[in-house]
Amino acid sequence: MNFSINNIPSQKGKIAIITGANAGLGYENALRFLQKDIKVIMACRNETKAIIARDKLLSEVPNGQLEFMKLDLCELSSVRKFAQNYREKYEKLDYLINNAGIMVPPYHKTVDGFESQMAANYFGHFLLTSLLLDIMPDTAESRIVLLSSVAHRHGPKKIFFEDLNWENNYSSSKAYQQSKLACLMFANELDYRLRRAGKKILSVAAHPGATAGTELGKHLPKLLYCVIEYMLLPVISNDVSNGVLPQIMAALSPQARGGDYYGPQKLDEMKGEPGIARKLPYSENKQNLEQLWDISIKLTGADFGELV
Numbered sequence: 439m440n441f442s443i444n445n446i447p448s449q450k451g452k453i454a455i456i457t458g459a460n461a462g463l464g465y466e467n468a469l470r471f472l473q474k475d476i477k478v479i480m481a482c483r484n485e486t487k488a489i490i491a492r493d494k495l496l497s498e499v500p501n502g503q504l505e506f507m508k509l510d511l512c513e514l515s516s517v518r519k520f521a522q523n524y525r526e527k528y529e530k531l532d533y534l535i536n537n538a539g540i541m542v543p544p545y546h547k548t549v550d551g552f553e554s555q556m557a558a559n560y561f562g563h564f565l566l567t568s569l570l571l572d573i574m575p576d577t578a579e580s581r582i583v584l585l586s587s588v589a590h591r592h593g594p595k596k597i598f599f600e601d602l603n604w605e606n607n608y609s610s611s612k613a614y615q616q617s618k619l620a621c622l623m624f625a626n627e628l629d630y631r632l633r634r635a636g637k638k639i640l641s642v643a644a645h646p647g648a649t650a651g652t653e654l655g656k657h658l659p660k661l662l663y664c665v666i667e668y669m670l671l672p673v674i675s676n677d678v679s680n681g682v683l684p685q686i687m688a689a690l691s692p693q694a695r696g697g698d699y700y701g702p703q704k705l706d707e708m709k710g711e712p713g714i715a716r717k718l719p720y721s722e723n724k725q726n727l728e729q730l731w732d733i734s735i736k737l738t739g740a741d742f743g744e745l746v
């Protein structure tokens with residue numbers, strides 16, 4: 439599957455929400471969208487960082503249509519407020535890029551009782567998607583993109599349904615791996631339910647391999663961070679401008695199909711050009727998918743309307 443962003447024509451008239459657009463891959467995604475004339479809503483939690491990023495993006499694409507709207511994925515009330523604000527202002531949404539994420543922070547429970555990685559990476563995006571799906575035009579050009587990771591194939595390789603929020607034996611790396619597995623499973627199940635309801639909107643997942651130059655490693659121990667950032671990543675990773683391509687492919691490729699999963703093709707999917715990526719079989723097991731969907735509905739109060 440060949441993909442070149444240069445072959446994608448102007449998307450004038452389209453509008454996208456990108457979560458975590460103030461840094462790393464989200465910033466780069468915003469830049470690529472602006473260059474294709476897509477209006478971008480930066481859904482970010484930190485206003486100061488978002489405004490600095492917005493100004494930098496506008497200096498790169500002076501005619502870009504760009505707006506910051508506050509969203510903290512770790513608070514369900516903030517997710518609901520964001521969706522309400524968006525819907526009051528805009529009638530439709532073409533691309534929902536569920537990009538934001540955190541990796542291996544110290545244990546923290548959110549106000550809603552979620553472990554913070556499950557909240558920011560998965561539950562927040564699950565609820566956000568449910569609140570915006572009905573204003574997405576029913577066409578295959580409408581895309582919901584979920585960010586997973588090669589990490590989903592490592593560690594527990596399962597969802598700990600009995601202790602989803604790590605009340606016992608918290609492992610920051612296992613919690614990250616689980617949250618990224620949950621994102622991929624959500625993309626798969628959402629695709630299944632969209633098809634079953636006769637919808638044309640596509641749910642597609644992507645991962646950036648190992649991408650250097652983002653802020654994702656900020657919670658790693660200092661020494662480990664330095665070894666990874668300055669010794670390992672320069673050899674095995676993409677830079678951000680390449681790392682972003684799988685999620686751009688998921689959003690803009692005319693060849694994309696619902697349920698596809700894209701990632702880099704070299705070095706066990708750590709770097710290289712984007713293409714079809716490997717999914718853990720667990721992430722496609724119907725029983726697992728339904729169990730995760732049902733518990734996520736229960737815990738977030740999300741309502742997917744006709745996709746139930």
Ligand SMILES: NC(=O)c1ccc[n+]([C@@H]2O[C@H](COP(=O)([O-])OP(=O)(O)OC[C@H]3O[C@@H](n4cnc5c(N)ncnc54)[C@H](OP(=O)(O)O)[C@@H]3O)[C@@H](O)[C@H]2O)c1
Pocket residue numbers: 457458459460461462463464481482483484487509510511512513537538539540541558559585586587588645646647648649650652653654655
């Ligand atoms: N970089 C990699 O090698 C790699 C590999 C596999 C998967 N990924 C995935 O790619 C995505 C982007 O990662 P990145 O490397 O670009 O990381 P990054 O540079 O740290 O960017 C993450 C973004 O998410 C935002 N965010 C975090 N928690 C949030 C919350 N509660 N509400 C709203 N926004 C929140 C951050 O906002 P603040 O600036 O306010 O913190 C930031 O804008 C993540 O989903 C990550 O899991 C990355």
